[in-house]
Amino acid sequence: MQDLDLSFLIVALLSLGLAIIVFVTDPRSRASRALALAMGIIAPDVLISGIGREAGVLPLFWIETLGAIFESVAILAGIEWGRRIGESSVVGGWRKAVNVLFRISQGLIVIFGLMRLGYLMIAPDLAVANHSGFVRTSGLEFALFMPFLGLSMLLSSIAIIILFFVQSDRAESVRLKALLIAAPFFLVSLILNQHWLTLSLTIGLLIFLYGSVRYLIIQSERGKFMSQFISPEVARMMRAEDPNALLHRERRGISVVVCDIRGFTAYARERDSSQVVDLLEAFYKAVGQVTDAHQSTVKDHAGDGILILVGAPVPLKDTASVAIALAQDIMRLARPLLRAQSDELGLGVGVATGATTIGAIQGAGRLEYVAVGNAVNLAARLCQRAEDGEVLLDEGTRRALADEHSLSVQDRAPEPLKGFAEPVPVYSLT
Numbered sequence: 293m294q295d296l297d298l299s300f301l302i303v304a305l306l307s308l309g310l311a312i313i314v315f316v317t318d319p320r321s322r323a324s325r326a327l328a329l330a331m332g333i334i335a336p337d338v339l340i341s342g343i344g345r346e347a348g349v350l351p352l353f354w355i356e357t358l359g360a361i362f363e364s365v366a367i368l369a370g371i372e373w374g375r376r377i378g379e380s381s382v383v384g385g386w387r388k389a390v391n392v393l394f395r396i397s398q399g400l401i402v403i404f405g406l407m408r409l410g411y412l413m414i415a416p417d418l419a420v421a422n423h424s425g426f427v428r429t430s431g432l433e434f435a436l437f438m439p440f441l442g443l444s445m446l447l448s449s450i451a452i453i454i455l456f457f458v459q460s461d462r463a464e465s466v467r468l469k470a471l472l473i474a475a476p477f478f479l480v481s482l483i484l485n486q487h488w489l490t491l492s493l494t495i496g497l498l499i500f501l502y503g504s505v506r507y508l509i510i511q512s513e514r515g516k517f518m519s520q521f522i523s524p525e526v527a528r529m530m531r532a533e534d535p536n537a538l539l540h541r542e543r544r545g546i547s548v549v550v551c552d553i554r555g556f557t558a559y560a561r562e563r564d565s566s567q568v569v570d571l572l573e574a575f576y577k578a579v580g581q582v583t584d585a586h587q588s589t590v591k592d593h594a595g596d597g598i599l600i601l602v603g604a605p606v607p608l609k610d611t612a613s614v615a616i617a618l619a620q621d622i623m624r625l626a627r628p629l630l631r632a633q634s635d636e637l638g639l640g641v642g643v644a645t646g647a648t649t650i651g652a653i654q655g656a657g658r659l660e661y662v663a664v665g666n667a668v669n670l671a672a673r674l675c676q677r678a679e680d681g682e683v684l685l686d687e688g689t690r691r692a693l694a695d696e697h698s699l700s701v702q703d704r705a706p707e708p709l710k711g712f713a714e715p716v717p718v719y720s721l722t
Contacts, residue, residue, distance in 0.1 A: 300342030330369035337362035364405030393451035400444035470503020541651030546603035547615035553596035554638035612692035638680025644671035
């Protein structure tokens with residue numbers, strides 16, 4: 293008897309652990325929350341129907357009543373998980389068809405659960421009677437309840453099969469397939485006697501656990517792939533801290549570095565596009581490596597130009613000094629790379645420092661990290677004015693470097709720049 297109790301406890305822990313994994317790994321997903329509920333509610337159902345029955349902690353009437361409620365809720369939550377996947381990943385007429393199938397399935401399960409409770413009220417002695425043999429359900433009970441459960445599962449299976457072909461999330465397809473394979477083991481446990489119930493549930497849970505692990509592996513692979521599209525410094529920050537911190541908008545003093553290839557238009561016009569792309573790739577890679585070394589962030593690639601944020605989203609002290617070192621390294625490493633391709637190519641850099649609003653904004657169905665402020669526009673204008681091999685600074689950067697005696701900075705006459713009403717003081721790093 294003690295071994296039997298332990299087997300029920302193991303199944304309960306397995307289902308509870310699976311529910312926790314599903315919820316913790318994706319707590320914001322409505323679909324995952326429904327799935328976690330479906331898996332988690334198996335635990336109290338198994339404990340009450342198994343250990344509770346053997347230990348006699350509750351009357352059989354209440355054990356059967358709670359079992360009917362828990363099992364119905366678990367099935368409803370599982371169907372709701374599939375419905376929410378359809379809502380989020382299917383468009384057009386198929387989305388409506390899938391939603392209708394799942395809703396009808398849920399309605400049938402509600403009827404199934406209510407009929408079981410009604411049967412307990414009307415004929416409690418028959419409902420709690422122990423039946424010998426492989427199944428614990430009498431012929432009458434099977435005839436009353438199974439048509440509703442079977443039709444519900446048929447409609448849900450049709451909806452899941454449709455999702456396989458029309459929904460766009462490969463990771464969820466893995467979990468859906470696992471559920472489709474595990475579902476018969478879950479459902480047959482509703483009618484098996486106590487000796488076979490734990491085995492059937494364990495097989496079903498292990499199948500679904502495999503699907504959940506595969507789901508997490510696919511999500512991890514996606515994360516690694518997407519990390520290539522962001523700064524390595526930002527990727528490290530996301531792994532070490534709350535990613536939501538990157539979305540917070542704030543006004544912060546940062547430096548902005550903009551570099552641009554000189555002679556690029558003529559170069560691109562005279563060469564094959566694949567050769568031009570190879571040049572840009574080498575240029576982006578060189579600038580990206582330098583940017584990463586200075587714990588800064590490449591914000592944008594715009595053709596032959598690159599915009600770099602120093603001090604955002606990863607905060608840095610003395611951003612002006614870092615920006616100057618970054619500009620010098622870009623000039624030292626990237627300019628020879630360009631000149632090696634053609635004597636017509638060169639590089640100009642602009643650096644500006646000032647208060648800037650940084651954070652994420654919603655647009656075109658996705659989040660975009662932005663930096664808005666005078667320093668961004670000024671760095672771009674200074675870059676446009678810079679000659680090949682020249683680094684131009686604004687007054688904010690020059691002022692921040694007042695104590696840097698190792699740097700040689702040449703004052704230039706204020707220059708009119710597009711977007712600025714008055715001539716702007718300009719300084720050249722020599």
